[in-house]
Amino acid sequence: MRVVEVVVLVVLVLTLGLLITVGFEYIMPSSVVRPLAEFYLYATYNPYKLNEYTAMSPEAVTAIVWDFRGLDTLFETSVFYLALIAGLALTRRLLSEHAEKPGYGLSLIVKTVTRITAPMIIVVGASIALHGHLTPGGGFQGGSVIAVLPMVIIVVFSASFLIMKGLTTSKMIVVRSLGLFGIGLTAITLLLVSLVQGTHAYVFQNMIKPDAQVSMPVDIAGALISGTLWFFNLFEMFAVAAGFSIAFIVLMLARTLQTEER
Amino acid sequence: MTSLEIINTYLLSVVLASLLANFVISLYAVFFKPHYIKKVIALTIFGDTANTFAIFIGYRRWVGQNPSRIPVLTYLNPEAVEEFARLAVDPLPQALVLTAIVIGLAVILFLVFLGWILYSHYKTLDMREIRRLRG
Numbered sequence: 565m566r567v568v569e570v571v572v573l574v575v576l577v578l579t580l581g582l583l584i585t586v587g588f589e590y591i592m593p594s595s596v597v598r599p600l601a602e603f604y605l606y607a608t609y610n611p612y613k614l615n616e617y618t619a620m621s622p623e624a625v626t627a628i629v630w631d632f633r634g635l636d637t638l639f640e641t642s643v644f645y646l647a648l649i650a651g652l653a654l655t656r657r658l659l660s661e662h663a664e665k666p667g668y669g670l671s672l673i674v675k676t677v678t679r680i681t682a683p684m685i686i687v688v689g690a691s692i693a694l695h696g697h698l699t700p701g702g703g704f705q706g707g708s709v710i711a712v713l714p715m716v717i718i719v720v721f722s723a724s725f726l727i728m729k730g731l732t733t734s735k736m737i738v739v740r741s742l743g744l745f746g747i748g749l750t751a752i753t754l755l756l757v758s759l760v761q762g763t764h765a766y767v768f769q770n771m772i773k774p775d776a777q778v779s780m781p782v783d784i785a786g787a788l789i790s791g792t793l794w795f796f797n798l799f800e801m802f803a804v805a806a807g808f809s810i811a812f813i814v815l816m817l818a819r820t821l822q823t824e825e826r
Numbered sequence: 827m828t829s830l831e832i833i834n835t836y837l838l839s840v841v842l843a844s845l846l847a848n849f850v851i852s853l854y855a856v857f858f859k860p861h862y863i864k865k866v867i868a869l870t871i872f873g874d875t876a877n878t879f880a881i882f883i884g885y886r887r888w889v890g891q892n893p894s895r896i897p898v899l900t901y902l903n904p905e906a907v908e909e910f911a912r913l914a915v916d917p918l919p920q921a922l923v924l925t926a927i928v929i930g931l932a933v934i935l936f937l938v939f940l941g942w943i944l945y946s947h948y949k950t951l952d953m954r955e956i957r958r959l960r961g
Contacts, residue, residue, distance in 0.1 A: 569858055576850045584846075592838060595887035595894075601916040605897065608917075612904045622899035624917035629924060640925040647932035651939040700898060704928050804928070811935045815942075 604628055616774045620782050621697040621790040629702065630796045634751070634768040637796075641747065641803065645740075648807050652733070655814055669721040678720045685713045693801035697790040703800025710801065711808030723816040733813055736806045743803030750795040754778050768792075834887065841882060848875040862941050862951040866934065873930045877923045884919035 584591065597605075607617045608624040619627035629637050669675065693706025717726055751768050758765035758778050765776045770791040772779045780791030852875060855868030886894040889912060897917035899910050941951060948956050 569854075572857060573850065573854055576853055580846050580849065584842075591842065591883060592835075593883070593885040593887055595889045597884075597886050597916040601884070601918050602911060604917055605914050606907070606911040608897075609899050609902060610907050612907065622902065624897035624899070624914070625920045625924065628917055628921035633921065637925055640929055643929050644932040647936045651936050654939050654943050700896070702924070704924060708928075708931075808931075815938065 604632060616772055618771060619790065619793070620771055620788070621793050622788075623697055623699065625700070626697050626702050626793055626797070627790075630793050631768075631770045631791075634770075634796075638747070638751065638768075641744065641800065644804075644807060645744065648740075648810060651811060652814065669725065670719075674720050678716055682713055682717070685716070686710055689801070689805070693797050694794070696797040697793040698788065703797040704804055706797070707801040707804025708808065710805040711812070714809040715812045718812060718816045723813065726813060727817075731809070731813070733810050736810045736813070740803050740806035740810070743799045743801075743806065746799035747796060747803065750792050750799065753792070754780065838882075838885075845875055845879050845882065849879075860952055860954050862944060862953060865953070866937050866941065869937070870930070870934060873926070877926055877930075880919040880923050880926075884916035886913075886915040889913055 604627070605624055607614050608619055608627040609622045610618045611620065619631040621627040621631070689706045689708075689710035689712075691706075692701035692709055693703050696702030696706065714726060714731065754765045754769045754776075755767055758776070761778070763776070763778060765778045766773065769776060769778070770780055770793070771782075781789065782791060783789060848871065852868045852872040856865055856872065859865055859868060888894055892913055895910070895914045897914045897920065899906065944956065945951055948959055950956065950959075
């Protein structure tokens with residue numbers, strides 16, 4: 565067994581050495597980026613010279629995630645959805661959401677502080693998500709921040725407290741499905757508009773393209789929303805927050821059930 | 827090549843070497859640690875190392891005396907856009923890492939669920955024990 569371990573280690577080191585030899589000039593950063601990255605940086609907010617290719621978002625990462633490579637993100641969202649569905653399917657038999665009495669939880673001080681900080685967590689998460697096209701952040705990060713709240717409540721109060729307050733997994737699945745539905749609807753909005761108008765447009769189109777002249781609104785009353793990006797971030801925030809809440813609730817409920825069985 | 831550039835290259839090489847060491851150690855742990863949870867932890871370390879590696883590849887050296895910038899535009903005028911395209915780091919790896927983190931989290935969640943099922947079946951998470959009990 566020791567021989568196998570040593571052989572595996574040696575092979576790993578040699579392979580990585582080969583990788584460095586072949587790709588050193590691509591791996592080591594230089595002061596020029598690749599032409600593709602240069603184009604993305606140049607086009608992310610450029611109504612001056614690249615009006616037909618720009619995403620109208622000052623944040624290049626969000627522009628790539630939801631505009632230039634939007635389909636990638638769509639399938640990534642579905643991978644996340646499938647992993648959650650698989651988890652729920654695996655734990656189907658073990659789970660029962662009948663909360664008779666809430667657990668004791670932690671002390672009164674911790675509970676009061678949690679009650680004060682709970683709205684703040686939601687506000688911070690919503691702010692990160694809704695400013696995703698202006699500052700670092702976006703739907704994924706905002707949703708993950710909001711998903712901290714059920715986790716904190718489960719630890720400080722108890723899992724059955726959360727169930728008694730009405731935050732059940734079935735409701736969370738509804739919220740999650742609505743978020744995904746919103747993402748899909750935003751992706752085909754311009755297509756529907758162009759069908760009504762009799763012109764043509766692309767799926768996942770945001771701003772005008774050379775051969776598709778329909779466009780999402782760049783701003784609402786002077787506040788930049790970058791077309792579809794704001795809506796995508798909003799719906800993704802709901803989807804991610806609900807998805808992680810489901811996972812936390814299921815994991816923690818299962819733990820309580822197992823301790824009760826013993 | 828000035829001495830500043832040599833120091834810069836040296837520091838970047840140190841980062842690269844530690845990332846590669848991290849790759850080897852985490853893969854080794856995934857293969858040979860007997861406990862399921864330790865395997866999962868090693869897998870998260872592997873994923874984080876891969877993400878850091880992607881960010882590292884997208885980094886941009888200083889252009890002359892101008893430090894490289896984050897890929898977020900702070901002033902909206904034509905000159906700022908030109909300067910931004912000249913100085914900002916590569917945003918593409920960052921966008922890929924952003925999605926990779928969420929996928930990684932979902933996969934880890936699935937593995938945790940799987941480990942829980944494994945535990946309720948075998949009453950142990952030691953892979954040697956499970957291999958012995960199987961069948």
